[in-house]
Amino acid sequence: MTTTEAPPKTPQGPTPAKRTFAFIRNTWRGLTSMRTALVLLFLLALAALPGALLPQRKLNAPKVDEYISAHGWWGTLLDKLEFYDVYSSIWFSAIYLLLMISLVGCLTPRSFEYVKAMRAKPVLTPRNLARMPHYRLGRGKSDVAAEIAAVHKHLSGWRRIEREEADGVRTISAERGFLRETGNLVFHFSMLGLIVFFALGKMFGYEGQVIVQADGDSFCNSGIYNYDSFNAGLRVDGTDLDPFCVKVNDFTVRYTPAGEPEYYHANIQYQSGEDLETNTWRPYGLEVNSPLRTAGDRVYLLGQGYSPQFTVTFPDGTQRTQNTQWRTVDPTTMLAEGATKFDQPGVTDEVQRRTRQLAITGLFAPTAFLHGNVLTSSAPELNNPSVAVDIMRGDLGLDAGRGQSVFEIDQSLVDDGRLKKVARENLKVGQEIKLDDGTKVRFDGVNHWVSLQVSHDPTQGFVLGFAIAMFLGLGASLLVKRRRLWVRVKPGTEDEPGTVIEVAGLARTDQAGYGEEFHRISERLISGQKG
């Protein structure tokens, strides 16, 4: 650890090369000093703070947009300064890179010193032991050799060396607590490893979310277009995802009487590796705290919701049934909203088609509660499923090439008059509406959907390993005390036979706590009793 503050003054008129060298050296010294490390630690803490206070794009992008529009120029400025992407911002990365450089600069010399210290013998016994922070003087009854032997026995756990002084005086200097420094180095190196592998994981990992109907619908990790949303690391282009497939057969949820969810369970089947070729499906019970781990990826059960099922019977007798996920608007009552969209089959004329498309939009309530004609839900379970729907007919804009939300219709088409409301009704399961052209829309019932997340992080095992090493190192470096102990045994005089024993101690680290131990040891050494 370099704690040299004032850099040596450069003599008069150094050459530019020398000056550059001195500058580099001083910068390096400054950067690797403990003081700089402290300042950097503070900066890191400070820089992480906005991430907890401001909405973050990674976690909640719509909220960021909302925040920006609510705060005018200030919101935009924060965006320019990367305050909504704190942890990938230039300034945050700069601080932690500097901290890592500082750490490396700090650890390299310390490691050399450590090796040297491990080889070195305990230091000489000082002349005047009474000046040490801990000191004790006593007398022994036997002779010097016996006392010294007893001291060796008492200090068996210590690294020690015996030396002979003039006039038959013998000393032992002992040292203990090297594990502290070992732990300290392990801690810091592991922290370095953890940061590096964390960053690698971010580069080579990905996360994708997808909604799957829990009625036997399946999903395959074969390309990013199978996902509803996909977050990839810098080095992932989505071309070689680990192939596997998942089929969701059912989903069970139980609520407490107060309406809190208490149990989620999805019976799924999956195939990966060779199973893909032989088309073998293996069963798995997916729950919130037990993701499926297969093909190096993990599949999580993240959320759930309802998909009302509708059947449309067109005037020509053709039928279409659809089962589209609606999104939950109130998680406590599971009231949901959405739009189920139909295209009449067999209509080839483009213009005709665009007047006949249908959308069923509105609300779904698992336990319907009607307030007048307004539908709400009074509980999350399927006690009395109902929908309150508007049937829209006309051009849904599905061919416009513009991506549409599955949960909504394009409001601009309604405003244009290209999409018109042709009915509004509340339906229970099995009920149907007849439209003016003879089309019938029936509410068949309801299914569950689940949202799954697939996560891929090739380095998380390493991160865990480093974290454990870091923790163990931390324990050793905080709990082990480095301390020294010296014993000097002098032969007694004629009038006072026996020996004179001096014991002294010095804590190399924090003074705290050595007093009691020293007291105990010196007591034992001087009285020579008690084991």
Next chain:
Amino acid sequence: MPINETLSTYSDWLYTTAAAIYVVALMMTLIEQGFGAKGRLATERAKLRARELVGAGGPPTEEVQAEQRTSGRPERIGKMGASLLVLGALLQLSAIVLRGLAVHRAPWGNMYEYGMAVTFITVVTWILVMWKFPVRHLTGFLLLPVVILMFINGTLLYTIAAPVQPALQSYWLVIHVSAAIIGSGVFLVPGVASVLYLFRAAYEKDETKYARFASKLPAADVLDRIAYRTTIFAFPVFTFGVLCGAVWAESAWGRFWGWDPKETVAFIAWVVYAAYLHSRATAGWRGARAAAINIVGFAAIIFNLFFVNLVTAGLHSYAGVG
């Protein structure tokens, strides 16, 4: 299994009683702090003697001091206060246990239960500190934040006994949350000790500063030692809690670290405490600056508990506060 309402009601009563007892203990120990002049002088004398003894290899300072603080009426009141504190802690422990029995799970699944356990740990830590150091007369300063926390917790944050949502049904709830509780609960002690340290250190530098208040505090190095020792206990426990949180997050939320607000502030608190430990090894940063850093660390812990649970919406927002 249904919630046992009777047990949960008893738990509530015990909690309230414990808080009331702490208030009485607070006042009693404040009396000792305010009027225990004789004992204080005895302490000073004992310390001088102890210093001489230590110089000659005598027993550590603390023991001598502890024996000296017995005389005088304020000291007797202080002692009663300390006994009441132990009684209060026992009642609070019973409140926690009954709550657990009532809900058939570890009793720290929402913010009320969490706060109940954190303040309990603080009180237990303080009892242990009192046992080692002659600081009984400071109990009031520690109990003040404890009582405030317990009051807020028992009124604003009170939640009726209920089972927890699926994400919390895991043995990690027991491991991760108890580590966080122990870490946070213990951290309150160095936080208070560091505040007192700042007053005392200013006074020791210039005897006219805070003279009436700070002259009655223990020496700055005693306060510093209390802060350091409790911090190096709490820091690894807290670290363990954060690591277990990451392992749990990997199986519950799909990633081990995602800069969720609670994770972020835990990270900040961790870095600040690491800075505290470093500052004690850095020339020019020991003493008052280190104490200030420790206080900042504790502020981060409290911020994490209240602000992040109640104001921001993250994955950790299952505080159960409506």
